[in-house]
Amino acid sequence: MSTPLSEAQARSLRVGDSVYITGIIWGIRDATYIRMFDKHQRAPVDLSGAVLLHVAPNVRKLPDGRYEPMTVGTTTSMRMDRFTEPSLREYGVRAIVGKGGLSESSSNALKELGGVYLAIVGGAASVETEQVEAIENVYWEDLMPECLWQFRVRDFGPLTVAMDATGSSIYRDVAATAQERLAQIYAKLGITP
Amino acid sequence: MTIAINSEPFYELVEDLGKRLYLESQIDIPPDVRAAIKRAMERESSQVARGVVNTMLRAIEISDRKQTLVCQDTGFPIFFITIGRGVLVDGARLTAALTRGVERATKEHPLRSSIVSPITRENHQTSTGDGIPVMHVEFSNDIDYLDILMLPKGSGSESMSFLKMLFPSDGLAGVKKFIMECTVGAGGKPCPPTIVGVGIGGTSDLCVLLAKKATFRPVGERHPDPQIAALELELLEAINATGIGPMGLGGDTTALDVKIETAWTHITCNPVAVTMQCWRGERRRAKIFPDGKYEVTY
Numbered sequence: 001m002s003t004p005l006s007e008a009q010a011r012s013l014r015v016g017d018s019v020y021i022t023g024i025i026w027g028i029r030d031a032t033y034i035r036m037f038d039k040h041q042r043a044p045v046d047l048s049g050a051v052l053l054h055v056a057p058n059v060r061k062l063p064d065g066r067y068e069p070m071t072v073g074t075t076t077s078m079r080m081d082r083f084t085e086p087s088l089r090e091y092g093v094r095a096i097v098g099k100g101g102l103s104e105s106s107s108n109a110l111k112e113l114g115g116v117y118l119a120i121v122g123g124a125a126s127v128e129t130e131q132v133e134a135i136e137n138v139y140w141e142d143l144m145p146e147c148l149w150q151f152r153v154r155d156f157g158p159l160t161v162a163m164d165a166t167g168s169s170i171y172r173d174v175a176a177t178a179q180e181r182l183a184q185i186y187a188k189l190g191i192t193p
Numbered sequence: 194m195t196i197a198i199n200s201e202p203f204y205e206l207v208e209d210l211g212k213r214l215y216l217e218s219q220i221d222i223p224p225d226v227r228a229a230i231k232r233a234m235e236r237e238s239s240q241v242a243r244g245v246v247n248t249m250l251r252a253i254e255i256s257d258r259k260q261t262l263v264c265q266d267t268g269f270p271i272f273f274i275t276i277g278r279g280v281l282v283d284g285a286r287l288t289a290a291l292t293r294g295v296e297r298a299t300k301e302h303p304l305r306s307s308i309v310s311p312i313t314r315e316n317h318q319t320s321t322g323d324g325i326p327v328m329h330v331e332f333s334n335d336i337d338y339l340d341i342l343m344l345p346k347g348s349g350s351e352s353m354s355f356l357k358m359l360f361p362s363d364g365l366a367g368v369k370k371f372i373m374e375c376t377v378g379a380g381g382k383p384c385p386p387t388i389v390g391v392g393i394g395g396t397s398d399l400c401v402l403l404a405k406k407a408t409f410r411p412v413g414e415r416h417p418d419p420q421i422a423a424l425e426l427e428l429l430e431a432i433n434a435t436g437i438g439p440m441g442l443g444g445d446t447t448a449l450d451v452k453i454e455t456a457w458t459h460i461t462c463n464p465v466a467v468t469m470q471c472w473r474g475e476r477r478r479a480k481i482f483p484d485g486k487y488e489v490t491y
Contacts, residue, residue, distance in 0.1 A: 016241055058265065058305050071305070073265025076349060076382070100349075100381050100441065121245050121440055122349065122384040123264040123473050124252035158244050160442055170241070171381065174443045178377050178435040185373070185431050191366040 004049025005094040007114040011165040015173075019118060020157035021051055024136070025097065027149030029056040029075065032140065033083040037090075043148060044139050048092030051118075054080060054099065055128075056145040059135065067135045072151070073125030074099045077117070085109035097159055101171040107163050117163035119170070131156045196485050198339060199282050204290045206487065207341075210479045211294020213489065214343035215270050215320070216302055218477035219262045222253050223491040225411040226388075226449065226474035233386055233439070233446035242444030249439070249472055263473050267304045269351060270295045270326040271344040273406070277336035279483065288328045291341070295320050307348065329402070339481040344409060350383035350471040356401050359463040368393055368465045369428065375467040376432050376448070381441015384471040386449045388412060389432065392466040395456035400464040403454035408470040411491075412450045425451045439472070449474070 001009060003023030013019065026047065035041050058071040077098030084106035087093040094115050096102070099122040110116060120128070137150040162170045186193050196202045230253075234246045256263045272291055276282065299306050299320040306318045308325050320326075333340075355375045359367045372391055379387075392403030415422040429451040438444025449472065458464060481487040 018240070018244055055265075071262055071265045073262075075265075078382075099384075119440060119442060121248040121252070123266075123347070123471055124248050125265040126252045126255040126259070126261050126263055127248055129261065130255060158248065160241050160244060162442060170442050174437055174441060175380065177443070178380075178437055181435055182373070182377070185434050186370070189366075189369045189373070189427065189431055191370045191373075 003051055005051065006049060007094065010094040010114050010116050013116050013161045013164050014166070015161050015164050015168045015170050017161040018158045019161060020155045021097075021159065022154050022156070023152075025051045025053045025151045025153050025156060027055045027057060027072075027147075027151055028052050029054060029146040030080055031143045031146035032148050033080055035140065035143065037083055037086050043091065045148065045150070047087075050091070050093045051095040051097060052087065052093055053097045053151070055149075057135075057149060059145065067138055069129055069132050069135055069151075071125050072129045072132050074120045074122065074128065076100045077102055081106055085113070088113040088115045101162060101169070104172070107167055107169050107172070110163055110165055111167040114165050116161055116165060118159035119162035120159055128156075196481075196487070198280060198481060198483060198485075203481075204286050206481070207287055207290040208294045208297070210341065210487070210489070211291035212298040212301070213294075214341065214477045214479060215295045215298040215345060216304070217489070218343050218345045218475045219264070219267065220256050220260055221477070222256075222263060222473055223411070223476060225413055225491075227253060229412045229449040230386075230472065233449065236445050237439070239438075239444055241442050242438050242446070245439040245442060245444070246446070263475075264347060264471075265305065266347045266349065267299075267307050267320060267345060268348060269308070269346040270320055271346050272326055272328050273342040273344070273409070274328065274330045275333050275336065275340040275342075276330065277338045277340065278334050279337055280339050282339065284330060288330075291328070292321055292326055295326050337483060341479045341481070342409065343477050345475050347384070347471045347473070350387060350469045353379040353383040354401065354404070354466070354468040356397060356464070356466045358397060359465055361461065361463045363463055365424070367463065369431075371465050372428055372467055373431060376469075377435055377437070379469065380437055383469040385437060385441060386439055386446040386472050388470040388474055389428070389448050389451045390468045390470065391428075391451065391453045393453060393455045393464070394458040395464060396458075397464055399456055400466040401468070403456060404466040404468040407452035407454040408468060409476045410452050412474065416453060421453050421455065425453050
């Protein structure tokens with residue numbers, strides 16, 4: 001899929017789908033979100049249709065002032081869970097790429113506002129780094145490394161649609177399945193629930 | 194080149210090894226872990242799970258080729274030092290040299306420093322600080338060399354560490370139940386498929402340490418005690434039956450292995466600890482022999 005994403009595109013995805021992103025992905029992390037939503041500072045870029053990535057990359061500054069990515073590896077999304085809804089509502093973000101999922105509240109926001117959560121494989125930074133073609137721009141450098149990063153990517157993925165705009169969530173399904181199976185698992189282990 | 198243990202060049206070697214171990218452990222995944230991930234690929238049937246494991250294998254392949262870090266989390270630098278019989282070292286110099294090695298790896302490679310003050314959150318960009326690197330030092334009559342093991346412990350999996358002081362009346366059933374509660378509760382958070390380490394017995398702190406030590410035993414290797422080995426396999430099957438799967442997105446491989454370490458405990462106590470090592474299972478070891486030779490292995 002190419003960025004920016006339309007609401008229709010986001011709503012067409014279903015959990016279990018595998019997607020690759022080509023275009024611009026925005027690197028964002030705790031401090032960036034805090035500035036945007038707790039400190040109410042408008043992000044200096046247009047994020048409508050944007051794909052966000054929960055990351056603060058390891059970079060090297062080149063002589064011409066640009067940044068070169070050394071290691072790009074996605075972090076745990078749940079820390080930034082409460083920023084899902086305002087990202088979609090106030091900025092028109094369509095997809096969030098992260099590790100480990102988001103809450104039920106975020107699932108509701110994705111459904112209401114038309115967005116998806118794309119799960120990346122944690123710990124596979126060597127793959128992610130290779131798929132970032134260049135850092136085109138960086139905003140709010142004073143938050144280094146938790147700046148707003150403009151990554152140019154080609155075939156970034158594979159990303160698994162883990163939470164979609166119908167309200168489905170692989171995380172919810174997996175937790176439910178585990179609970180259902182627990183009775184039989186416990187019986188085999190000889191323990192009472 | 195041979196270097197006499199406790200000589201000046203020895204401590205320079207130890208510093209260099211500290212740097213090498215911290216850096217290389219994050220680039221080169223141990224062979225037993227690689228084999229386990231490949232076995233997971235053979236076992237997984239769902240497209241999502243296969244896609245996840247495939248990406249893990251690709252990450253390892255790229256790191257091998259480019260000599261880059263597999264994961265961005267440089268983690269906690271942890272050393273397990275075993276001083277074999279007859280090995281005489283200045284422990285303070287040894288641990289100081291390893292600490293300098295970790296700092297150098299951080300500044301020279303460079304690596305992200307993931308270590309901060311728990312109060313002020315200041316980061317000195319050295320991957321070191323009060324109490325870090327964590328240094329465990331033990332003595333062993335079973336070896337006649339100096340063994341230095343480095344665990345660059347990822348925080349996602351380290352955060353999934355648990356301790357419970359059960360009653361003896363809870364029995365092994367209580368122990369099994371706690372292990373299941375911890376692993377099911379952890380879900381995808383520790384980047385499964387994980388190596389689940391379990392400590393049973395000891396004092397509270399020894400119990401947690403046993404769980405940590407369990408995680409760096411080679412994957413697929415069983416405990417020498419047949420009863421404990423059976424327990425390891427039983428729990429491995431149980432955890433994998435939950436279907437949590439790679440990255441918690443569903444699948445048949447939630448744990449690469451379950452390992453249990455035990456210590457005797459008090460008549461009124463039944464401590465159990467659970468910790469997890471993420472799928473990359475990173476560890477690296479240096480052995481320095483009395484004849485002056487050394488090797489770097491897993």
